[in-house]
Amino acid sequence: MTQEVQVAAHVASPVLHGGTRWRRLPISLWIGGLIVVAHLLVAILGPFLAPYAPGQMGAGIPLSGASWAHPFGLDQLGRDVFSRVLHGAWLVLVLSLSGTILGFLLGGIIGLISGYLGGRFDLVVMRIFEALISIPVLFSALLIIALVGAKASGTLVLIVIVIGFVYAPRVGRIARGAALEISALQYVLAAKLRGDSAWRIALREILPNATGTLLVEFATRAAYAPVLVASLGFLGFGIRPPTPEWGLIISENRDLIFISPATIIGPGFMLASLVIGINLLTEGISRILGRTVTQRN
């Protein structure tokens, strides 16, 4: 007879209660948090701090490079790039966050339900998810924008919808995996045996235990969203000019790279620092929760 000793299946996230575990927070969480808070402040205060209006031409001599008056230099139209970056800061944050949330609402709900229910429904959902995931992120995004056509293209809502649609199947796959794993655990079985409704089981037994996985996934996706927004802008499929969206600014100043590199390095630095901040935050969260960050694709 085998001693059927099972190792505790801690798929579930460790519980943080009593405050005991918050004391030794990882350093990455602090740094990441600080960077993200700084970006939030820039987003809120940026328009007031900016020395020039975003579209104001002739703020200085065009293409004159970086100086104390124009830290990020001036673009071809003589607009102050630093001011444009400050004015556009809220855009990238709002677009990324709303897009990611939309993706989570769509993908998370479908994924959790699919994983919990299992069976044919799960099978069909998973095949569709797989098919959608197999189309590269940027391809899907560009395709959706092209499909919507000229009327809606370049609007903020469209970008949010694009991020949501691209993320949904990817988040859905993760959520489904988490639900599937948790559903197999004995406390879910106990609830099923008592005859609890699927809704109650999902809310009480599965969701709280999937939050760890979902949180890490959310942070990972949120870190990529600004890149996606900027990439679309860079390719000319994003927000329309003259909106001071960072990717668009970088794209507009691309030809200046050998003349006035500050016009690219400036917004580039802002974008990169935001992503680094969110990534550090993710790293910290996942370290607390004791899990590894998923691959983006």
Add this chain to the structure above:
Amino acid sequence: MPLLRFIATRISISLVTMLIVAVVIYFATAILPGDVASRLLGRSPDPTALAILQKRLGLDVPLVFRFLKWLGHVLIGDPGVSLISGQPVAEIVGRTLWNSSLLALLALLIYLPIAVIPAAIQAIYADRKTDHAISGAALGIMSLPDFLLGTFLLLAFAAWWPIFPPRSTIDETSGALDVLRALVLPAVTIALVMGTYATRYLRENLIEVLNSDYVRMARLNGIRESTVLWRHAFPNALVPTLNVTSLSLTYLFGGVVVVEKVFAFPGFGNLLVSSLMQLDVPVIQATVLVAAAIYVAGNLVADLLTVMVNPRLRYQ
């Protein structure tokens, strides 16, 4: 026999996935705003000309039949002709696919050491200063959007220290050395992006392997450390390497759109962007389908290799 059955199931799943992709792409592009025919003929087309063109394009047939016909053609390798240039789509896609494959190959060659060596160092010195330093550097590179990374490389190695061309345009006339020079910067960009992601994943897996009972057993049996690393740990870490590389394949052919644009490289991503701008439907369909097929095939190959490499799975 269970192995054969596994392969058969795995292939059939891939086919189902591809079928769904084909359906999604075809029907999505079919609803493209502004009937393609009317777009081609300009703002106020002559009704008879429009009808003739629609007939020529097969737009008068019900959608489902058009789809089946298209699918049949795709299956025999003929996804039609470009609406813009009139060239066969297969030819256009094939040319860029060749370019992209060259880029992908070079990127993969650079990527492997970038991914594996730091991960191995990190795993051996897990949770020490070296590990943290590499982790930090990887996180930094990873956080840099790829088009920025490319732009900065361009700035450094094409502007300040001009050893590589600023534009990676190549065609049939380019010499081998020119092609290679053109490929280096984009390939390094791609390899860095892929490599930093892979490193994190590999580090976790290597640490897991190094902490496994069998590695501990080998050490407690007095086996030399080099043997432990190469004979005991490495083969078991190969599987995760394969998996993460296969996931990167999709990035190599689909995600590098912006990198291609940065370097003006005539690759797969650029083809999609230009065909989307011109609404060249047959080209769009083929490009997306091929990109998806590469992803699906990559996953399939990785799964099969995993089974081949891992004797435990092989005999199950």
Add this chain to the structure above:
Amino acid sequence: MGEAGAILKVDDLTVSYGYPGARVAALAGVSFEVAAGEVLGLVGESGSGKTTAALHILGHRPRGATLDKGSVLLRGRDVLKLSQAQVRALRGREVSYVPQNPGGSLNPARRIGRLIVELLEQHGVVKTRQEAWARAEELLAQVRLPDPRGLLQRYPHQISGGQQQRVVIAMAIAARPSLIVLDEPTTGLDVSTQKEILQLLREIRDTQNVAMVYVTHDLHVLREIATHVAVMYAGRTVEIGDIDQVFDAPRHPYTRGLIASVPDIRQSNALPRGLPGTLKRSELPAGCAFAPRCEFAKPSCWRNRQSLETVAGSHMVACECWTALARGAKAHWLHGRTAAETGSAAESVLELRDLCVDYETTSILGFARSARRRVVHHVNMTLRPGEIFALVGESGSGKSTIAKAILGLTAPSSGEIVFDGEALAGDVRHRTDLQRRRISLVFQNPDASLNPHRTAGQILGDALRSFEKVSASEAAERALAALQDVQLPDSYISRYPDQMSGGERQRVAIARALIVRPEVLICDEVLTALDVSVQAGILQLLLRLRTERRLSILFIAHDLAVVRSLADRAGVLYSGQMMAVGEKEALFDAPLHPYSFHLLRALPGAALVEPAVPPKAPAGAAASDGPRKGCPFFSRCLVARPGVCDVADPPARRIEGAVLYCHAEPETLRTAFKFVPEDEPAPDRMIG
């Protein structure tokens, strides 16, 4: 011990974990010696430091461990002072290691032959490659593995767990070391496999003149192999001596409690006593570490550090009170049962009639395949009101599947589950609330069965509210009462599962099952994940609940000793088929069914003589695939008759108090399987 020929001499080994300022002692001055031909058993519960001690003997320091002082002298050389290269040369050559988990310890990507050859070559045992392969084959033959040559080319996962452990043992003796460290080498194996492995280890002990350190939590196993024993508690050696001295006349209260915690295999109705509380390393007193759990502790025990004092000869104990304490282990509680407690044969609360369960294999694409595997085959049994019915079997015997079927998680393919006169629906979703409430389940692993995000109070309240509309205050009241029922303090109502010990969690799980006032409690291997001293408390709890509430308990277990101490009646399953069912005395006091005999004989410390029929070579596990024909035990049965037993299902044969499913007549079985009466000492006790 203590002769000049000591191979291993561990002296004052002191090891701690953690950072300066926040140190936790793992080992606090552990000393012992082992000579060639001796086997020293290191015994203790989880957290006693026995594995840490064993790893230090191999010169292996676990991550985060700091050596504070002490030495490990292996043939006079201090292993802890050697360089990395010297330690490497020592390991596998002078001292080798047999781990608990052979499956995980053999590299899945490498062939068995390569692993052994590599070991032989790296330690310079052989000169040429051919010699290495020849020697590897010899070694596999030496550990009694069938077809050694073929085995060399196979991968570890292709052989059974017992065979894997034999391979590991072959590697351990490959370089003829003078010391072998074994860390729970039979934990996780079936009893019959365990018996064979122990036999092999005894042979090695007796023929190879090797010293062994044997780490285990299982006292019965120790008695089968060890010549000496060191009892460890919280990183300290509390008692040490010859195995007979320690086991027959234990002096330390912990040793006595530990021995009393183990169910007696030779006695029915003897309930183990257990120890109060659990080992909490963060709350150790300055004095005797065991004082918080000791019933004899005096105020001075909490203050004074205890050191080993000689009792007689090499027998030493670290307890200042030992002279004042009565000798010997505490007796087990004998519990009887009255007819009033258990129902009569006519009554039944739950009945399985001809139950069959098949598993269907489904492909990934979602099309059901015709491939079916039968896991439960025409099982009949009755659970009477107020009785404890034990379902016994090895892993894969289908006992858990039967529980799933009763609970409605797996639909039977045929047959009926009758509860209180009504046939139950196959799917739990089609059962009434009342039916669901009346059958409750306690899971094997309390770590996985409690939602980590909810407190004990919430967990109990959730269960209650599934069946009754209760106010918040009433729910809290009922939850408190349920906690009291399982002897947990009221404060636990606001604790999360990770703030409790394993035993406490299991109590909450039992409270959750009981709060809805069920009539039938299904306990699925509820003791497996717990330490022995904690197991005893759970057993007592179940017995009390049965008596107080007239609860009917279906107790699923693999441990025959526990079953004999607790159950009223039992059913023995093999490969999904009932082999014998009836009063436990009729089944186990004088086992007649060949399989029951086989199980009991394999138990370490069991008092049975060899059967009158010649023993068979150990066959592999029963084939579970393919069409079922005849008796599943046929290939391993000592009295099997080809042409009869492998053709038809065994018929039911009624004997006094039980039904046996066997082709052989009870008379034939009676002459084939002789047994020793309970009160005689076991003749085959293996004491060196």
